[in-house]
Amino acid sequence: MSITADYLGMGLRLDELDGENVAYFKHCAEHSFHLQQCDDCKLKRYPPTTACPWCMSREAKWVPVEGKGAVHSYTEVHHAIQPAFKAHTPYLILLVDLDTQKGKPTTEEALRVVGNLVTPDGKLAPPDLVRTVGIGTRVRMVFSDVSPGLSLPQWAIDESATQPDKPWRYPQE
Ligand SMILES: [Zn+2]
Secondary structure: OOEEEEEOOEEEEEOOOOHHHHHHHHHHHOOOOEEEEEOOOOOEEOOOOOOOOOOOOOOEEEEEOOOEEEEEEEEEEOOOOOHHHHHHOOEEEEEEEEOOOOOOOOOOOOOEEEEEEEOOOOOEOOHHHHOOOOEOOEEEEEEEEEEOOEEEEEEEEOOOOOOOOOOEOOOOO
8 A cells, every 4th residue: 555645845655566665664654663684695684675685585574673873974964955854954864874784794785774863752853963963973763753654764862872972073163
């Protein structure tokens, strides 16, 4: 069944033909993070795909994955290309190295999940919070409810984790 929703005034639609993404977001709607695990090589993968990027097998199962990790890289957006985000600039797009499957299949390739920095209640983070986050910041996944049937997996600072003294940020301030 397709998923439709309104996010910040934008229409979002996931067609039922996009089976992998519909399955992924069905778990997200239950605030549960699941990824596909290959039946053959046993590696988990992100983003959802039809075949395993490591061994090409089409057989996989959805398994629960802990939404914890560290910021691998980030983009701080000051000029919103999409008008819906204009009121929320600057905002962060984070690429997060999951603790799960870290360093596999190689040290350069691991499970890295994209999301925005949000507050613990799932709202896009305000500028004073954006300034505190950089490469190395420990984050945990939270789900932002968009509408019934659609929640976005996002990232909040992990208050229970030991944080780096000074996460790396672009030298712009
Ligand atoms: Zn595989």
